[in-house]
Amino acid sequence: MRHVTRLWAALIIALAIGGVAIVVATSTGGLSWFDNADGELATNQDGAPGQLAPDVAGGSDLESVPSGEPGVFDDYILFGQSAAFSGPANELGINMRLGIKAAFQEVNQRGGVNGRQLELKFMDDAYEPEAAITNTKQLIEDGIFALIGAVGTPTSRSATPVAAEEGIPYVAPFTGAAFLRDPEWQNIVNLRASYNQETEEMVERLTEDLGIERIAVMYQDDSYGRAGYSGATSALARRGMEPVSVGLYPRNTLAVKTGLLDLRKGNPEAVIIIGAYQPVAALISWARFIGMDPIFMTVSFVGSNALAEELVSMELRSAGTGVFVTQVVPFPRDTSLPIVQSYHRALSDFAPAAEPGFVSFEGYLAGRLAIAALERCGRDVTRTCFLDIIRNEEPFELDGFEMRYGLDDNQGSDAVFLTVIGRDGTYHPISTLLESER
Structure with a gap:
């Protein structure tokens, strides 16, 4: 009864301040807005x-x-x-x-x-x-x-x-x-498009555009990270390659230092990262701090705009320069496209x-x-x-x-696009990795 009284009191207060919010009770007894x-x-x-x-x-x-x-x-x-x-x-x-x-x-x-x-x-x-x-x-x-x-x-x-x-x-x-x-x-x-398609594009571009052979993988230790890791290792295996080193970090944390040290052991030329924007930004900044300078590539789930903003907010705009991100939608500022x-x-x-x-x-x-x-x-x-x-x-x-879908195809688009963070801290669409500003 005391809980119900408090709930109605909250409702009255909320209504009294001019309808800014309406408090309701959920089926579990919590408050929602x-x-x-x-x-x-x-x-x-x-x-x-x-x-x-x-x-x-x-x-x-x-x-x-x-x-x-x-x-x-x-x-x-x-x-x-x-x-x-x-x-x-x-x-x-x-x-x-x-x-x-x-x-x-x-x-x-x-x-x-x-x-x-x-x-x-x-x-x-x-x-x-x-x-x-x-x-x-x-x-x-x-x-x-x-x-x-x-x-x-x-x-x-x-x-x-x-x-x-x-x-x-x-x-x-x-x-x-x-x-x-x-x-x-x-x-x-x-x-x-799938992570398998994104990581295939990464490995293809790294090997064909730049001739890179030493590729490492850093991933978030959960089903998302493992899905991306599987895609990356499969793409490497199709070329008779395997990661030179592997690092990982716990989901929903910024605890990337141990994984970064594991990556460094392989002296990679490029690192494929499967993570969210905050830990990815932390990883890149720490890598630059300890003198690592590989090419960094990450998949679309990172949240591209958020990653760039995170690097800028950390006063590390230069750390983001040359970071590649695969995308699964067209460039959102290309107003030549009707969509x-x-x-x-x-x-x-x-x-x-x-x-x-x-x-x-x-x-x-x-x-x-x-x-x-x-x-x-x-x-x-x-x-x-x-x-x-x-x-x-x-x-x-x-x-x-x-x-386009079908009875045995529940994925509408297979398109993968390449982007890179420029010196201005913003994204630029590219066709090959040779267009980097590194």
Whole structure:
């Protein structure tokens, strides 16, 4: 009873300060928050991962009459997202969400999809697998239509069985893990190229462009890191090579020094890094500090903009010069591309202060893919129709960016792009590693 009294007191206080936030009780007894007036994320009182209430982009009535299909109502469709909104990978979740919401608002302002607005309910898993399971179960209980924009391999590995058991579409996770590309997962819809494809591009460019033979691998010690490590070692093995040294570090930490010392033992000419932006920045800065100067390459999951900003914030802009990052979406500032023009308009309209970036662009593409599939389903939207349309129908052409699926292919794009951090601390698109400013 005392807990209930405190809860209602919090509710009264929140309402009394002018509606800046609305406090609600979750099914587990914790506190959750709607977005504040500025659209910023809010957490529960102790700042721990927790539920974030529905984000209503089009002003729809949450008491709308359901159609019979979970998450589908007379005038809106509810998507769910469990992603990292706190912790060392928080920029990835925040920017995936930003892009998805920009796409949803774009279609909502045109009247929605076949008369229905699209809404997003999101929860913070802090890049922790256990929280991802809890969040996924809660979102399903809350009646979402589909999950979209999950962040990470370990979180996806834990959440996908829960989603699959309930037949929930699992759309555009921000990970290139191979297990998600298994066609036996009938509910998974991948947007991006795999880590195997990214690391193959790295090894091909290192060996063919620069003739490098001594390649080391540094990876995060979890399913994400091991997925990237497997891709890198397989790419090397196809050329009769193996890593000259290997280092690793614990997930969700910056404890990279031991792994760095292991790398140094092999005297590598190049290091492939499979990690998140904060530990990757720490690794590069420490390597420069101890006099190591190999070529550093990392995969798209690093969060390219966040990595560059992290290096700049550490006053190590020069340390980032010449760092290569493979990307799985086109360059987000190349406005010669119609899809990039559309992304810029949607992003500017939704969040005028936001800068274009690779992660929010991927989120935007995820939102556009979901919209395109729903449009093809017509008014009678079901999860089965949504998944069948994606897997069995013609390619999706999003303003010139094509995604093609099939019965045995749940990955829409195979494209891998090369970028490098220049002396100005920003990314530049390149075709070969010879274009580096090192």
